[in-house]
Amino acid sequence: MHYDAIVIGAGPAGCMAARTLSRAGFKVLLLEKERIPRDKACGGFLPPRAVKMVEESFGPLPSSCFAPQPEMLGARLLCEGGGDYELPFSSPGLAVERGRFDAFLAAECCAEVRDGMEVEEFTALRFRVQLKARGEKGREEFESTYLVAADGAGSLALRLLRPEFHRLYAAPVLERGMLVAGEGDMDWDSQWMGLALLRKDAGLARFFRRGDLVGLAVNISPGKEWKEKLDRLLSFLEERAGLRMRGEMVRRTAASNRMAAAGQYNLGAGCALLAGEAAGLLDPWGFGIFLALESGRVAAESLVESAGERITPHVRYRYRMKEILEREAAERKGLGGMVGDFDTSSLATGKTARRDRRALARAFRSP
Ligand SMILES: Cc1cc2nc3c(=O)[nH]c(=O)nc-3n(C[C@H](O)[C@H](O)[C@H](O)COP(=O)(O)OP(=O)(O)OC[C@H]3O[C@@H](n4cnc5c(N)ncnc54)[C@H](O)[C@@H]3O)c2cc1C
Incomplete structure (x- = not known):
């Protein structure tokens, strides 16, 4: 069976990519190695812009996804030997139960979803992807024009598409x-x-x-x-x-994977794009879900916009992500003002605050 696009991984990045592609009329297959709902070690905190993005694309979140006491006001930062700072959100965020949240995204992504299917290998040529995945019934082969790999921090897709990049930048900073x-x-x-x-x-x-x-x-x-x-x-x-x-x-x-802390990202190649943590997009505060959603959406839009053109979507994707990556870098430097959804102005004044701000900036940078 031939698909317009195959998406690997039913986390936030993969579900958002699948949803955006399906909405644009693409025939999409989403492959997930675990059974859905799958377990994911995660705090499940969504900053307001993540809540907004989910609701715009998938509709209102059902309360069955909420964690007990779901409304979040922001973060409080305690520094060892230093201060205690309130970093309020611009509007309330949400705490969700990750397994149920991701299952909701997969159920609403409008693609054909096959869970319990682990992608084992693929080749990505110009406008032709051949992929092998293993499920309970054994190995199956699939074909598509495009690929979005959103298979998380230990990405197989990154290893296959960019072996050298993986060896030099991703593998050394892969943590638990x-x-x-x-x-x-x-x-x-x-x-x-x-x-x-x-x-x-x-x-x-x-x-x-x-x-x-x-x-x-x-x-x-x-x-x-x-x-x-x-x-x-x-x-x-x-x-x-x-x-x-x-x-x-x-x-x-x-x-x-902390490769992003050293400014190392990889967005894929040709018609095979990487999104979310597979690309190295990890938010320094720990709010990776928003970046996963955002990159999944931009990857899918880049495919849609490139369809029928001669330029490969990777070029467009890289161009569109540049703005987002620059914004992230600028926000990290801007500690003491608005950083993402956080108001960090409490870190702006006073000797202790300035010292803690420097220590925080160092923690964001060190891979
Ligand atoms: C302890 C901890 C707490 C965190 N707390 C927060 C938080 O409170 N808020 C927040 O925003 N972020 C948090 N994060 C970060 C957040 O979990 C990640 O940034 C986010 O899950 C990345 O989404 P993703 O879609 O890129 O990848 P993932 O959510 O990891 O999804 C990848 C999917 O791909 C599947 N997959 C992998 N390999 C294959 C394969 N070969 N074939 C098929 N499927 C495959 C996996 O099973 C998985 O379902 C936390 C992370 C950790 C470790």
């Missing part, structure tokens, strides 16, 4: 992101997402409170002791926010 959750209590308003900036290059950790549950998210660089990092975060939060954990903590890991 760990989400640890358990029953607990802390002096923390659950409408605020927590950010903790730890000293000695331990980077930016995230935490949240939902009812009786406390969640902590840390990145674990290869070869580094994750337990030490988690213990530091726990004792820091005990001291600064009265954290008291009770009983067992559940650990879930997910891949995350």
Whole structure:
């Protein structure tokens, strides 16, 4: 069977690409290796612009996707040895349950969705993609004119399309992101997402409170002791926010790739485009869902706009993404003003604030 476009991965980037292409009249196949709803270690926080983008493309989010106490006001940043800052959103954001949220996007993307199908290999020629995927019934082959690969941080597509780029830039900074959750209590308003900036290059950790549950998210660089990092975060939060954990903590890991921190992105080649974390688009605050949605949409629009033209869509996609990547870079430098949906003006004045702002900028840059 021939498709106009095949999309790999039913995360936010893949579902948004599939939805945009289907709306434009393309015949689209979306392949996902896990069974939907699939589990994803994620805080599930959506800044207001992500909520807006989802609702414009997929319609109102059903309340079944919401996390308990879903309205989010922004983030509070606690710096070790430094200040405590409120970074409010320009309008409320949302907390969602990731499995159900992604399942909603897949159900509403209007493409043919095949879950439990892992893409194992493909070749992408000019306007012709041949792809092999394995499901319960064995191996199947598919063909399409275009490909959007949105297969996440450990992207097979990046490895196949750009082996050298993968070896030099993506593989060395592939980390595990760990989400640890358990029953607990802390002096923390659950409408605020927590950010903790730890000293000695331990980077930016995230935490949240939902009812009786406390969640902590840390990145674990290869070869580094994750337990030490988690213990530091726990004792820091005990001291600064009265954290008291009770009983067992559940650990879930997910891949995350920090190649974007060093300004390394890869948007694919020819008629095969990469979107979301597969392209290296990871938001420094941890709000990767918005960038995934945005790049999925721009990738799909670039395909639609290039159809029937002689230029390959990758050229158009790169051109359109340039603006977005420059905006991201400018926003990181603009700490102390509006950064994305955050009002970071509390970081603008005072000696401590200036020092914490520099430490934060360093944490954003170091891969
Ligand atoms: C601990 C943690 C907490 C986070 N918290 C937040 C948060 O609160 N807010 C936020 O905005 N972001 C958060 N993020 C980041 C966010 O989860 C990612 O940026 C986002 O999921 C990227 O979306 P994506 O569509 O690019 O990739 P993914 O969501 O990773 O989707 C990729 C999909 O591709 C599928 N796939 C992979 N390989 C194949 C294959 N070979 N064949 C077929 N399918 C395949 C995968 O199963 C997966 O479903 C967090 C990340 C971590 C690690």
